[in-house]
Amino acid sequence: MPVITYVQADGSTSVVDAPAGTTVMKAAIANDVTGIVAECGGQAMCATCHVYVSTPDSSSLGEISEDENEMLDCTAAPRTEQSRLSCQLVVQERYDGLTVRVPEYQV
């Protein structure tokens, strides 16, 4: 099963087993990872599941859709080239070992 590491702004980490087919957001919620708020439950409407993807090969995560792109302009913490909405990252086997950084704030 893919393993995902969430790194908080203070440097603490959570290592989570994420079955293929779930999302990086849902895996965080299911494991009580702090800092992933996900107000809208995964509809790409709230911008509160923002993460920074710090793996060099972020292209393997899939394209940023139009809906995700406009919502990334609404994040509370600054958008960077590493910004993604974790609700739009559907876990696949190749996500094993993925590390995401959780922003300091989501609202």
Add this chain to the structure above:
Amino acid sequence: MSTAYQEPAGADVTLDELYQDPYPAFRWFREHDPVPWIPAAGRYLVTRHRDIVFVDTHPEMFSADEQGSLVTRVMGHNMLRKDGAAHDRDRRAAEPALRPRIVKEHWTPRFQQNADDLIDGFIENGSGDLFRDFAGPLSARNLAAIMGLRDVADQDLQTWSQALIDGAGNYADDPDVWARCEAASLGVDAAIDAVIPYLQANPDGSVISAMLHADEPLAPDEIRANVKVFIGGGLNEPRDAVGVAAWATLTHPEVRRAVEADPTLWRRVFEEAVRWIAPIGMYPRQTTQEVELGGRVLPAGARLGVCAGSANRDETVFERPDEFDIDRPPAPHVAFGGGPHFCLGTWAARAQVAQIALPTLFRRLRGLRLDEQDPVRLGGWVFRGVLNLPAVWDA
């Protein structure tokens, strides 16, 4: 503002007490009995932030499709009272009109025009009730634009909205309320039917157009039911957010100085206003199975009143929760709900209130201050806000 809630509290709280000021009772419940059965409301109230987040994020246990729902009775079956795929279909049809980019590019200029037109109409008076003359009609005008309705008077939309809300809360079965509701329903249907042929042929950015031209288009009766819930729910929220935020700013000089120095802080004023006094204070859910919540075992079919107004004052999430403080540490309020029913109008509300209504009002009305002769009143717990906002300014 709040005082210690005196015994006998709990289940004996009356609806009138909740209407006047629900926060002392909410605080008592959060501490002593977080999911109380309230006979006067016919519901268990869910009062703690974490329990409400749990309800919002577990729709399979907590259905929005309440049996005997008065919302469904007065508006027709709509997305607010649907679950799962049926909800998602209605919502996806409307969503393109309400996403952040179209709000910014298409609706925000309209919001600005509407705000300026209204202020042009009363600025020379030097005084007025900003709830009646600004917050209400602005919200009506913006809502009509977003829906795609044309030639609907501000007052008609406000009358329809209030009648639908009153019908959705008519547990007393008052025949006069049903009659007003029926008249409102006919008015809304006529306004929708008047624009459908045009929008069918000429798509635009509006909600009704989006519903007509969705991948899975909605039928006219589905459009009528869903637009009614937008009218019932989409008018008083921005209205009450403007009212409460303006009142809070006028009574907190340090906040006023801050936003006048940096208008981007209006967004913080808006978020703190809807946290402090959530425009939708309570919304219903019904359990689909036996479930434990807040230490109480609820049977299947139990009716719940999810008290966003209480969650937003939960002292485990917000320090000094009864204070209006735009500098409080960021924490997620639940004024927009959460999960599948997360407010579809969130971005339209942020734009029309925080970017347009509040900055325009305070920029254009020089020397704006409350009218000391006429106190501001508040009311409500299902919906809560100021009931008037008498003000004077330099004409």
